[in-house]
Amino acid sequence: MSMNLKDKYAIVGIGYTEQGRVPNRTALSFYVEACANAIKDAGLKKEDIDGLICYRYFQPARGEREVTPYVTAQCLGLSPKYLSQEANCARSHLYHALGVLEAGLCSYVVIAYADNALSSQRLIDDIDPDKAVFGQIGYPAEYAMAAQRAMYTFRTGPETWKEIAVGQRKWANLNPKAYFHNRPLTYEDYYNSKWVVEPFRVPDCCLISDGGRAYVVTSVERARDLRRPPVVIMGIGQHNPSSYIDQSTWMAGPSGAKIAGEIAFKMAGITLDDIDACEIYDCFTYTVELTLQDYGFFRPGEGLDWFKDGTIAPGGRLPVNTSGGLLAEAYFMGMTPLTEAVMQLMGRCGDRQLGARTGTREPEIILCSDNGATFQTHCCTILRRF
Amino acid sequence: MTYRKPLPQPNADTKPFWDGCKQHQLRFQKCRDCQYVRWPPSIICPRCHSQDTEWIVASGRGRVYTFAVYHQAFHESFREDLPYITAIIELEEGPHLLSNIVGCNPREVKCDMPVEVVWEDITEEFTLPKFRIATQPDVNS
Numbered sequence: 001m002s003m004n005l006k007d008k009y010a011i012v013g014i015g016y017t018e019q020g021r022v023p024n025r026t027a028l029s030f031y032v033e034a035c036a037n038a039i040k041d042a043g044l045k046k047e048d049i050d051g052l053i054c055y056r057y058f059q060p061a062r063g064e065r066e067v068t069p070y071v072t073a074q075c076l077g078l079s080p081k082y083l084s085q086e087a088n089c090a091r092s093h094l095y096h097a098l099g100v101l102e103a104g105l106c107s108y109v110v111i112a113y114a115d116n117a118l119s120s121q122r123l124i125d126d127i128d129p130d131k132a133v134f135g136q137i138g139y140p141a142e143y144a145m146a147a148q149r150a151m152y153t154f155r156t157g158p159e160t161w162k163e164i165a166v167g168q169r170k171w172a173n174l175n176p177k178a179y180f181h182n183r184p185l186t187y188e189d190y191y192n193s194k195w196v197v198e199p200f201r202v203p204d205c206c207l208i209s210d211g212g213r214a215y216v217v218t219s220v221e222r223a224r225d226l227r228r229p230p231v232v233i234m235g236i237g238q239h240n241p242s243s244y245i246d247q248s249t250w251m252a253g254p255s256g257a258k259i260a261g262e263i264a265f266k267m268a269g270i271t272l273d274d275i276d277a278c279e280i281y282d283c284f285t286y287t288v289e290l291t292l293q294d295y296g297f298f299r300p301g302e303g304l305d306w307f308k309d310g311t312i313a314p315g316g317r318l319p320v321n322t323s324g325g326l327l328a329e330a331y332f333m334g335m336t337p338l339t340e341a342v343m344q345l346m347g348r349c350g351d352r353q354l355g356a357r358t359g360t361r362e363p364e365i366i367l368c369s370d371n372g373a374t375f376q377t378h379c380c381t382i383l384r385r386f
Numbered sequence: 387m388t389y390r391k392p393l394p395q396p397n398a399d400t401k402p403f404w405d406g407c408k409q410h411q412l413r414f415q416k417c418r419d420c421q422y423v424r425w426p427p428s429i430i431c432p433r434c435h436s437q438d439t440e441w442i443v444a445s446g447r448g449r450v451y452t453f454a455v456y457h458q459a460f461h462e463s464f465r466e467d468l469p470y471i472t473a474i475i476e477l478e479e480g481p482h483l484l485s486n487i488v489g490c491n492p493r494e495v496k497c498d499m500p501v502e503v504v505w506e507d508i509t510e511e512f513t514l515p516k517f518r519i520a521t522q523p524d525v526n527s
Binding site: 127129130131132133134135136137138140141144145146148149152194195196197198199244246247248251 | 391392393394395400425426451452453454455456457458459460461464467469470472473474481482483484485486492496497498514516
């Protein structure tokens, strides 16, 4: 992607839905509600929306059909000039949106992710039969294996990860929409939690959530006339070191974050010192450590000292995952970190608002990440206040 | 007793591997042009894009690249095995293979530990390659 994308496009509205455990709702209903709320939040009319990108839905729940952007558009009464659906969520979706905006094919693009994974009944999707025969099912073990290799390669482990779990939980405790809003987590709680797949305990693993999230992207020029202060995309970079995770020799890093970060920082023309906060895709605690390490915030094994004493928590010198993140707010893939960064830069975060209210730096620039499969695909997005 | 766990689902790419397992042979594709031994099976060598491929029989010896210990069952049929170990084995010939480490306490397992294949005939049709801590001295150490 060319460097001239810097500061040209902005996120102008966010759509939330009820979230957490929300029974008796279809995934489609969350998609539709999140999109409608994002359009309204931006101060746009549905007729303005000419692009719609939805996540490629997992296996549908029993009695539901697969959600497609065609169906979502129909339920919203949209007739967009561009529809897209694929699995790489915030990583590729924003790239696609910037592409059709830059090409002049669209003016206002809505990007959405939703699911009813917590309350619906469905089979675990994405079972690889060659792995399932050995009982290797689901993502926790794949990331646990990466974390285990990291523990062998450099100084890391539960002592480091507890700082991430506890720090993010403190943010969730300030966020009324967070699943763990009313449930604090101490170091002792962390160590007393059950193993899921060792070396991960329950608080190392992300939530499963019902609900949806959507946002609207347009040009900075169009954004000037809208309801909200736009949040400007300064830099974006993606890297996909595609290989089957079991063939990986880089479980202890560097992941795709390294090159994706370099591309994004180069486009933005800034350095790590300019970052006021990070919203990092946190499917597991170790993912946060490796991502920040690969971006260069600390060297391999220095995470333990770097995270210590509440670095990422309210009052800390580099806040991370200020909504509680995927570990403690809600799981909406890369949308959870990205939309939280936008809300913070718009100054709409209430008790968890970065700045004087939480004893942190006033947010001018926030770094976001999205990561997929098992460290096989990564996107870094740098956003700034208008 | 009926085998309740998921069974292999061989496809056109993986059938030679599972056929090998049935004969207690660990078979992998090797590129005839660049000698790269690959897994999973593919029509093309990811290193050099050659399609000139042969199947070789691996020694069954390797090391633990990494592992994880399941304390929760993500599929009902594995509940009786908890806690069980899944591991990525770095075989002598190069490829990494996902499997189980059996016959030991999870606390004994370490990265880079030498292991060797053991065969588990699970049904008339299928055999799984699993690994145990090596009883033979590791030739590479």
